[in-house]
Amino acid sequence: MFVIDILDHGKNNKLIHANKDVPIPGDGDVLIDIKASGVNRPDILQRYGLHPPPPGSPSHPGLEVSGIVMDLGKNVKKFKKGDHVIALLGGGGYAEYCISNQYLTLPMPDNLTFVEAAAIPETYFTVWNNVFRIGNLVKNETILIHGGSSGIGTTAIQIAKEFGAHVITTTSEKEKVEKCYELGADLVVNYNSHDFVEEIKSSEFNEVNLILDIVAGDYTSRNYELAAMYARIIQIAYIKGSNVNLDLSPLMRKSLIHTGSVLRPKNLSYKTAISIDIEKYILPKIRNNKIRPIIHSTFDLREADAAHSLMKSGRHFGKIILTQ
Ligand SMILES: NC(=O)c1ccc[n+]([C@@H]2O[C@H](COP(=O)([O-])OP(=O)(O)OC[C@H]3O[C@@H](n4cnc5c(N)ncnc54)[C@H](OP(=O)(O)O)[C@@H]3O)[C@@H](O)[C@H]2O)c1
Incomplete structure (x- = not known):
């Protein structure tokens, strides 16, 4: 699968186009066909080696996605193939596919586009x-x-x-x-x-x-x-x-x-407690149009570097999203 990866973490860092194997969902995981990925300031910090992925997460950046469930690991009760979802990731969202733990995966509100939905998890x-x-x-x-x-x-x-x-x-x-x-x-x-x-x-x-x-x-x-x-x-x-x-x-x-606090290195049970709250208190308000993700602009995944330049400039208002 196509991914955006980081070469030379530090002041000479670069985003590069790369290929990796499609990940295989483990126990409790779903495989997601990614439609859109949110860009977050921590992705830029990661390029400088300042915000590393937690152990077990992919090394390529990307903390949040929206997409379609393609496959299920063992013991996944919450989702079926074809479901539209959003997911909070430890990394790996700048790619064609990712795996996500079912407890950090949520049903995508059906009044949102994939672009809007990808802006939800990390923020x-x-x-x-x-x-x-x-x-x-x-x-x-x-x-x-x-x-x-x-x-x-x-x-x-x-x-x-x-x-x-x-x-x-x-x-x-x-x-x-x-x-x-x-x-x-x-x-x-x-x-x-x-x-x-x-x-x-x-x-x-x-x-x-x-x-x-x-x-x-x-x-x-x-x-x-x-x-x-x-x-x-x-x-x-x-x-x-x-x-x-x-x-x-x-x-x-x-x-x-x-x-x-820093969200990324927290363990599954800590993040799951937040996920339960988001599903209970926030998703209904999004479905009722009381709150909504604010999208500044979208870039093709292959243009992730340009998306990062915009974020570094500070000219944006709201979220920058990568699409494919
Ligand atoms: N701890 C965590 O778990 C966690 C998780 C996610 C994000 N974050 C942090 O939260 C911040 C926002 O993340 P984001 O992804 O939403 O980034 P973002 O959209 O790029 O927002 C960064 C904003 O910071 C403001 N800013 C920049 N330089 C400033 C300065 N010198 N003085 C005052 N304000 C300045 C600007 O907004 P204005 O033009 O409106 O001032 C800028 O747009 C980042 O610093 C990120 O690292 C932390």
Whole structure:
């Protein structure tokens, strides 16, 4: 089968066209004929050797797919051949076929195209896990989401709003600000033209109960400034760096919880718990058109390098998808 693989992990990395054997589904696995694959920022980190596949996962990139079940391993009860599905993968989504554990495979909502459906697993699992399972966001609380235009941000804005939170987000340019409002955000701050701390402090919200942060660096102390008593700060990336100089007094004074997570290396039972929640709480809302994946653009799988260049440029709003 055709795959996109990575040559020379590190600063001289390259995406290459390659061929590998079609994988054989093991006990509890399904073989998927991939129709579309989501591109995620961690795929770019993988090229630099910074986000390796967990043991047992294919070495070629790709964390999420939509497609059609082609074959079943032993003990697969949930699916039959021909079912349309989405799947969260440890790797291997940039390919014609992949195998996925049945518990991390979900029925594809039939109001979505394969392109839209491929945008769900990595971002929705990550957002659900961090905002609700770890962050315990509840109705009427205020959440601050940094990177509102990202795949993660466009998902988090919609889900948090749908579950009754007040949503504040930061983004980099005027056009993205308008699009974040269209997604339902209550306050959007352009961090290039405005100071997000001042803007939020002078707004009706004043402070926030939960922060989903992908930036870190100098944002960390600024997040602490905005945090309400007992606020939770959830770190899922550190675009501005993981080493920070920090005054810890607000952490103690306000009893803050600052934690974080990385989805990819977590074990099957951890991811299965999220998968059960996604099927129960999120897929019905997608089927009812309450929330939807936001697609910026699609590329042919063979043009994955161009898709990565677009992602690195930061010009996109929502998800970039590879098709075949
Ligand atoms: N921990 C996990 O399990 C996990 C899982 C998936 C993704 N992630 C992380 O979540 C982040 C989003 O992932 P994604 O796939 O949705 O990526 P993405 O669509 O490429 O989004 C990245 C966004 O970050 C914002 N950004 C870039 N540089 C910035 C800066 N200097 N200051 C502030 N914001 C900046 C930009 O949005 P604006 O223009 O709106 O600011 C950019 O579009 C990535 O950092 C990724 O590594 C973590």
